[in-house]
Amino acid sequence: MDVNEYLGLFLDEAQEHIQSVNTQLLKLEQSGGMDAVQEIFRSAHTLKGMAATMGYESVANLTHEMESALDLVRGGKKASNQLLLDTMFTAMEQIEEMIADIESGGRGANVDVSATVKAFQSFIGHDEPEAVEAADSPFTVDLYTDSVIEQAKQTGFEAYRLHVKLSDAVVLKAARAYMVFDRLQELGEVVRTVPDTEAIEQEQFDLSFDVLFLSQETAEVIEHAVSQVSEVDRVEVHLFTAEAVGEPEVAASVEAPIAPVVNAVPTQNEVEEVKEQPVAQAKTIRVNLERIDRLMNLFEEFIIDRGRLERLADEVGQPELNETVEKIKRGTNELQSLVLTLRMMPIEQVFNRFPRMVRSVAKDIHKKVQLDISGAETELDRTVIDEIGDPLVHLIRNAIDHGIERPEVRVQSGKPEQGRLSLRAYHGGNRVFIEIEDDGAGINVDKVRAKAFERGVLTVEEAANMTDNELAMLIFAPGFSTADVVTDLSGRGVGLDVVKNKIESLGGVVSLETSVGQGTKFQVSLPLTLSIISAMLVMAGEETYAIPLSSILETTLLDEADILTAHRERVFDFRGQLVPLVYLKEMFGIDVETKSQFPVVVVRKGNKLVGVVVNDLIGQQEIVMKPLGSYLEGIPAISGATILGDGRVALIVDSNDLF
Amino acid sequence: MEQKWVVFSLADNTYGIDVQSVRSIERMQPVTRVPNAPAHVKGVINLRGVVTPVIDLRLRLGYEELEATDETRILIASLNQGDAGFIVDRANEVVESDEVRIEPIPESSQDMLAAHLTAIAKGEDKLFSLLDANALFEDQHAE
DSSP states (O other): TTTTHHHHHHHHHOOOOOOOOHHHHHHHHHHHHHHHHHHHHHHHHHHHHEEEEEEOHHHHHHHHHHHHHHHHHHHHHSBBHHHHHHHHHHHHHHHHHHHHHHHHOOOOOOSSOOHHHHHHHHHHOOOOSSOOOGGGGGOOOOOOOOHHHHHHHHHHOEEEEOOOOOOTTTTTHHHHHHHHHHHHHHEEEEEEEEOOOHHHHOSSSSSEEEEEESSOOOOHHHHHHHHHHHTTEEEEOOOOOOGGGOOOHHBBBOOHHHHOSSSSSSSSTTTOOOOOOOOOOOOOOOOOOOHHHHHHHHHHHHHHHHHHHHHHHHOOOOOHHHHHHHHHHHHHHHHHHHHHHHTTTTTTHHTTTTHHHHHHHHTTOOOEEEEEEEEETTTHHHHHHHHHHHHHHHHHHHHHISSOOOOHHHHTTOOOEEEEEEEEEEEEETEEEEEEEESSOOOHHHHHHHHHHTTTTHHHHHHHHHHHHHHHHGSSTTTTTTTTTOTTTTTTOOOHHHHHHHHTTTTOEEEEETTTTTTEEEEEESSSSSSSEEHHHEETTEEEEEEEEEEGGEEEEEEGGEEEEETEEEEEEETTTEEEEEEEHHHOOOOOOOOOEEEEEEETTEEEEEEESSSSEEEEEEEEOOOOOOOGGGGOOOOOOHHHHHOEEEEEEEEEGGG | OOOOOEEEEEEEEEEEEEGGGGEEEEEEOBBBTTTTTTTTEEEEEETTEEEEEEHHHHHHTTTOOOOOOOOEEEEEEEEEEEEEEEESSEEEEEGGGGGGEEEEOOHHHHHHHHHEEEEEESSSSSSEEEEEEHHHTTTTTTT
């Protein structure tokens, strides 16, 4: 078999499986469940098969070990534990490295996996029957619970194991259970229940349930309190000893039905699980991106010719011709949106890698972070998808590193130990918004201000008029790196200005809202599609320029006499606000006289305004954005070019550079 | 492999450029000036839907600027970083390697040009310098 032919397919599918395993691993870690185990097993099995067929033995071997370990869990012969989970995470990272090696022409034998293999084998090798004490106590204990109990004991609490049986005649099981928990809550703290609280809430239990409970009261008091609840048949209270569990490493099992109880009373504000909607499998085909790009290019040409045709029809003024042109216009409009959606992909692809990244970053710096993702199905242009990953990684790392506080600090300031990081994507108008919000410390604006003075980025006068959010935005200024605001987690030392540049090169805007003690929200807004935009065509001398409509506030006519001078700068009064004027002819070195009355295009950047003086306004038009090419990169105030109806090239003004 | 060169004129001189790197030869057409670009960058043209940068080879090689004539041509070269056009006075012919002898550049030749020349081609009634098209574009920022 000529494997090269299948290499692309193998790489694609391997990525998908790795992604799926990672997702399921996180799910397994958070909430357990056999479904996740099954999914991981299936993916590992497929990966193994594919790798073996392609002759990548290193990948096949590692997935084989993983598969064997999972088979035991799947068959109920072994309980999964944290050690196994960590090993699987490591294995997936290693497989990812191998795949990357294969992608760059290697054999995937670049990773030393002996430790991982050994860890799998030792898991497989343990033939001990499942936790012996299970017969007596329904609770197996993991390290977390163990430490909770240990701490509680030091502060005078005792751990009890309660077995509560409701009367056979009970009508509302869940309500009774709730009342039991209510009572218990007054006396101490519920650590765990079997079955878990969610199941109990949904009445998914027989007549009895077990509770692991911490309290300073005696067993008698507890027994009495619980038995007061009506329809409770019997309560047994025993002292709970974690020591009976044996070696914590081996028995540290996260048994599926036991989820850690966050809130003793089953209330609504229990941590909501990220509900994954069942994805309906749409029929798809894989299409080479090059073909789509060719289609796009052809289509763009078509749009340009359409413009030409429209103008000609206007000149001719023949009704039937006009009608036909109008039809073509409608047809192409529809075609346009269709062609553009071909390049659209759900942002899921980018978001998928974040849960694992957040997990490992948080672990590295000893913080507790819960990541909530919403809107992963939001679609974006493929080009943007490819490019937006890195800036988002940077912002997320930044949020974990500098936003979210260490657990002890959070507890001190009355916040839950676990920080919350929300990642959201949604459509709004013709833009896509991505938000990264943390509930951390917020940005210390005073520090930013002080640093800005020191760096000479800011004058006292300017600072006086700036809002906190505006000041905080200075962390995106080039060279603005203080240990307190700029991340250097991975030792790369890249400032946030790089993030901002990258986002802006995609036609995006980044902004932030911060509030001390409550957190920071970064918002990235991106254009839905890159290539076709609405623009205002303007003339300066003989030259035509296009100004993107998205940055234009409005156009107005101005008399020479209305120009004022402030700080040796030409300004004009725009609705009571003094707005500086920029002459396009001066900016671009065009030799032409400005008439005594001239059009001004008012453009904005954030909430700053600038009036761009031009000679003539031609009108609004849909234009196809084209790159100027790498030779002409970095020309100030020009972001690209477009081809006009007459076949000439017009340059697109980057109004961000006019400020 | 047999080499061929597209031979063209600039002022009184004749130059050759590897035919492999020439995509097409275009008539002069409207060029959109790119403000604040280096002086020898004439601007950009619409080459069948692709915005292509064009440089004035006269200015690039230190000759005086000349108004475009009927004979003015734009050589579209495919370079490392994409396509680019070179404005020349006239495109003459395609010369095959068996028509000429390749000789190294004389050491005494002017520095500015030498950097972009690879060799001299001599034939019975021909004499032209071989240009390295990539070098013409690439080190424009260095200067």
